[in-house]
Amino acid sequence: MRIAVLNPDRCKPKDSGKVCIKYCPVVRTGVDCIYIKDDMKYPHIVESLCTGCGICVKKCPFHALSVVNLPEELETDYIHRYGKDTFVLFRLPPLIPGKIVGIIGPNGGGKSTALKILAGEIKPNLGDYEDSPDWEEIIRHFRGSELQAYFQQVSEDQLSVVAKPQYITNLPKVVGGEVSELLEKVDERGILNEIKERLNLEKIWERDVKVLSGGELQRVSIAAAILRDRDVYLFDEPSSFLDVRERLEMAKLIRKLVEQENKIVGVVEHDLTICDYITDLICILYGLPGVYGIVSHVHNTNAGLNLYLRGELPSENIRFRNEPIVFDLTPEATEGWKSSEIIFEYPELSKDLGDFSLSVSPGKLHKGEVIGLVGRNGLGKTTLLNLLSEYAAQLDIPKERTADQGEKESEDKEQEIKMQIALKPQHLKIDYDGTVELLLKEVAGKAFHTSLYRSEIIRPYGLENILDHYLKDLSGGELQKTFIAETLSHMDANLIFMDEPSAFLDSESRLVITKNIKRIVKNRKISAFIVEHDILAVDFLSDSLIVFSGIPGVRGTTSAPVNLRYGMNKFLKDVQVTFRRDAKSLRPRVNKMDSELDRKQKAMGEYYYTSIKK
Secondary structure, three states: OEEEEEOOOOOOHHHHOOHHHHOOHHHHOOOOOEEOOOOOOOOEEOOOOOOOOOHHHHHOOOOOEEEEEOOHHHHHHEEEEOOOOOOEEEOOOOOOOOOEEEEEOOOOOOHHHHHHHHOOOOOOOOOOOOOOOOHHHHHHHOOOOHHHHHHHHHHOOOOOEEEEOOOHHHHHHHOOOEHHHHHHHHOOOOOHHHHHHHOOOHHHOOOEHHHOOHHHHHHHHHHHHHHOOOOEEEEEOOOOOOOHHHHHHHHHHHHHHHHOOOOEEEEEOOOHHHHHHHOOEEEEEEEEOOOEEEEOOOEEHHHHHHHHHHOEEHHHOEEOOOOOOOOOOOHHHHHOOOOOOEEEEEOOEEEEEOOEEEEEOOEEEEOOOEEEEEOOOOOOHHHHHHHHHHHHHOOEEEOOOOHHHHHHOOOOOOOEEEOOEEEEOOOOOOOOOOEHHHHHHHHHHHHHHOHHHHHHHHOOOOOHHHOOOEHHHOOHHHHHHHHHHHHHOOOOOOEEEEEOOOOOOOHHHHHHHHHHHHHHHHHHOOEEEEEOOOHHHHHHHOOEEEEEEEEOOOEEEEOOOEEHHHHHHHHHHHHOOOEEEOOOOOOEEEOOOOOHHHHHHHHHOOOOOOOOOO
16 A cells, blocks of 8 residues: 655645656556646645656655555554545554553654544544544444444543643643642642642742743643543653653652552653653554654553664564664763863853852863753753853863974964854744755855765754755754754854753654764764753763752752763762663663662662673
8 A cells, every 4th residue: 555645835836847747657658646636736646546656756856745655454554644645644552541551753653643533632534534434433443452442432422531732832822820720720639739749839839821931831731631530641742841850750640640540541752761660551653754653562661662772563574763772881871081181171150040049060071072961940050051151152272283383383382262162052942034954054054065964964863854944834843953953063163052952852863863962072072061851861972960959940059070870870869769771772761669679779879870881
C-alpha cells in the first residue's frame, strides 16, 4: 500500500509548473494518477494508481510531496486520516486500568492525535475521511483488544475523561482569574491542599493565570487535571518547562492515580528518564513525521525504552533508526575534565534583581569543555548565563599567530582580540522577518555553503525541509532547532551559552542534538555553558557541572565547576532521588523511592554513578 501526502503550505502549482503531473509516468500513459481540476487549489494523488516511483517527489521544487510504500498488513490498522492527501495514523496504544501507558516518538508523528482519539475529542474514521464509520463499526474494528471495551464505554458516555493539553501556553486564552479560583472550581476529589503543597503553588496562589510563566502554567494545568474525578487521565508532555525536582513530584502524583485508585492513565513524554519513572508500559510511535505514524505493540517500559534506543522492533521486523543511541560512563564523569588549556576564567560574582540575589563562585572553563548548569527553577540559572556572557564579552583573549606573524612581531608582545560569544535564549522570540535559510546565511556567511556546515548543522538538525520557511510559521520544535543552529553558526565564537536547548524537542532529537553540540564544541576547541533540565541530556552533553542551591525566587548560590559524578551527587541529594545505570543500555534510570537500591545508594552517598569504568 502507498501513502501520499501533500503539504498545502508548500505546494505552489503555478510557480512549479505542475511538474508532479508533467513528469508522472502513469499520467504519461493517459491515466490520471495525479490531477488538478479547475475547482481545486492543489493537485491530488490517487494512491491506488500510484506506482511509488518517487519522480513527483524529486521533481517538486518546493518539497511539498511525500509518497511512502508501506506493508500491505497495515491496511487493516488504519485509525485516522484527517482528509485527502493528509497525515495517516495506524494503530492506537491500549489503555489498561491500573497501568500507566506511555507513548514516545518524534514530533509530528501522531502522539497528540492518538491522545485526542482516546480522549473522545476526535472520532476515529479508520481511514475513511469521506464517509466516517459509526461507533458500531469502530467497536467491531477493535474486537478482541482492550480498546474494544474502551470505545464501547466511550460511545455510551460511560467513561469520563480529562486531558492535560500539550500547549499549556494557550491556557490564559481559555481561562482567566486567579490560580486559587480556577483550582477551587475543579477540585472534585477534595485534595486541593495536598496538590497545592506538592506542586509548590503557594507562591502563585493569588496570581492571575495570564501573568504566569511556562513552568507555573504547567504546574497549574497538571493540578487542574489531577483534581478532577475522572475514569481516564491523559497527559500530553507534562514535564515541559519543569525542573528535575518538579518533574519527579509530578510523576509521583500521576503514579498515585493508578497505585491507589486504579485509574486509567496515558502519558506522552519526551524526557526518557521521567517516562521510565512514571510508566508501566510504553508504545513506540515511528514513521515519517507529518506523513504517517505507526504505534508499535505494547512493551514493558524498561524493554521498550531499550528497543527505542536501539532503533529497532524485532517483533515487528522494523528498524526505524540507522544507528543506536549509546550511553557510556565517560572518564569526565568520574575523574573530571583533564584539559589544561583555559579559555575563560571568571571571579566571584554577584547579582541583585529586585528581591532575588545570586552569588557566583569563581570558576574556569577549558577548551573543548561543556559545563552543564543544573538546579531548581528560580535559582538564577538564566541570570548566570546573562551575567557570564556580559563579563566574557569584555575580555580579551590571546590570538594564535602563524610563524610568519611571529617573525614580524616581537615575541613578548601578544596580539589580543575580544572574546566572541553566542547566546541561545530560553524564550524564543521571533524578531526576524525572513526564512530559516536567510537567517543562517547571515550568521554563518560563506561557511553556509560548505559541505562541513551541511553535515555538521543542516542535516543533523533536520533543517533541509524548512530552509524556505519563515520563522513566524515554524512549530516550537522547528524553532528550537533553528535557534540552536543559529547559535552554532557563529563560526568565530569562543564561548557558547544555551538556555534549555532540549525544550520542545522530541526524545530522539534531544539526544541527537545534544550529542552534536558536544561534538562541535570539541572539534572547534571552544567552550559552552548550557542550562538543561533533562537528566539524560545533561549526562549526554556535559563534561562538568555547576550546581545551584538556595531558595527559589529569593536567593541562589552556585558551586564552582565540578565533575559529573560529584555534581550529580550534590544536586540529587537535595532532590533525594537516586539513579542507577541500565544493565544493557547504560542509560540513567530513577530508583523507586525507598527501594532497597535507593536506600543503599543514599547510604553510600552515590546518587548517580554506582559503578566506575576504568
